[in-house]
Amino acid sequence: MPSHENPAPTETRPGGVPVRIGALAPLTPPGWTEAGRQLLAGLELAIRDVNTGGGIDGRPLELLVRDTAADPRRAAAAMDELAGLGVPAVVGEYHSVVARTAAARADALGLPFLCSSAVLDPLTERPTDRVARIAPAQSHGWRIYADHLLDAGHRRIAVTADPGVYWESGTQVLREHLAPRGATLTALDARTHTPEALCDALADQGATALLLLVGHPEPAVPIVRAVRRDRRLTGLTLGAPAGQPELPAWQTLLGADGTGIPFLRYLPPRLTPLGTRVAATLRSQLPGTPSFVAFEGYDSILVLADALRAHGTDRARLAASWGRTTVDGTRGRIGFSRPPGSGVWQWTRPPVQVADRDPADPGRFRVLRQA
Known part of the structure; x- marks a missing residue:
């Protein structure tokens, strides 16, 4: 993809060993590949913007993308691989059944997982601090x-x-x-x-x-x-x-x-100033108007970058930080709570x-x- 045309006002080139995080998306059939491409576009643009702003304490943020193809087994295998590569956290996924498998595997591995787009209410079978979600629960939106x-x-x-x-x-x-x-x-x-x-x-x-x-x-x-x-x-x-x-x-x-x-x-009446800038860049990279899925991807990276700056790459500290992480995203201020009956940390008021x-x-x- 082309470089971001509207970088943040202050640019710093990060150096040193990259901070590598994992990302899941459906990029081949039978997954909904159009949604996967939107999600990936948002993730990658946010990575570039984070690095333009100095990265994670001077280190560049790097994305390790794995294609789930809407297959829960591929998602579980990807989680195992990414955990073995030492990533501090994983973001992404669109398909709910795949995200549920990824969340369960992340919990078992002790690997923080920030779910970008899947909405199925019971994302995990048991409560866990390792999983958080940007998208609203299905019951809320429906x-x-x-x-x-x-x-x-x-x-x-x-x-x-x-x-x-x-x-x-x-x-x-x-x-x-x-x-x-x-x-x-x-x-x-x-x-x-x-x-x-x-x-x-x-x-x-x-x-x-x-x-x-x-x-x-x-x-x-x-x-x-x-x-x-x-x-x-x-x-x-x-x-x-x-x-x-x-x-x-x-x-x-x-x-x-x-x-x-x-x-x-899942969009507000008006995007934030950041969201307006992001939308303009995404519009030059994607066919048609950028989907809310792309904004979910972008916001996911903002949340994780903020947590990494505050708490480092230790998985346990990251997993314990969801409730204390607040970020001004493309669609509003993002903060997490544990609604009654939810097994994961949930963005409190995502727009619908x-x-x-x-x-x-x-x-x-x-x-x-x-x-």
Whole structure:
């Protein structure tokens, strides 16, 4: 990637032995590689900015990247390798099931892990001080999404879901939040319903919204096309709480058919001055508007760099520092707490938006709800 075009005001070239940290990201299929590239772009830009500002007490910060390809076994092996290489900590990962495996392995190895983008609530089976997370827990964001559906008047909601813990957990969060408020949620298995059969079921049930809890581009793209072309479903709202419509490939594959589909993303009403500068640089390196995933990557490095400066490279001291670490990031001030029921350190108030692509301009995003 090209050098950062807007370096910090004071530049110092760090020298000496690098401080090497590990990074996990899905960079090859079947992982969602577009998200992985966004995450890596944010991580690498932050590394360059940290080093432009003098590194870690004069030593350069260096990233050792490992591709998980959405495979938990590869994530566990990467954690073992990185621990053996002596890294003080690991950051990253996008896929929740992979991040959960990485977190468990990190805990077993005594290796601090800062999870950048995965949201599955039970990131670890037992409480641990070694794991912290930048992204909000799934239950937090998806309840906000459910409130958006309710406020829009939806009471008969369908989901089509792939198998997997992440999708099952999301369906359960939605059902538990919607049912007490008078809404029904019907699940339609994406494996047993072709796009056409799915349209038939939606027409029979009279659903007013269909949520796509499925992979991208398959089967999400064929489902969207089928629904958009079925006259019986005119007026049906499509939704994608997992955020598929934000990344540029969605617009490339679907065009106007991909607009007006609400999704979750983790951005504030306005980026901080740092975030505005970072966004400008990322825009020159990535196709389309930088995703929140890239900002999560950048902020993760800021948090870890601050902890390394304050506590050194000792793993035990780093793991004990999450609750005392506060950083001004691209999307606000980042600090960590232990919410009730959480087994990991969690950014206390990450921003949450419900947004969609504007039908009048598919390259533009509309913010429908801010929390």
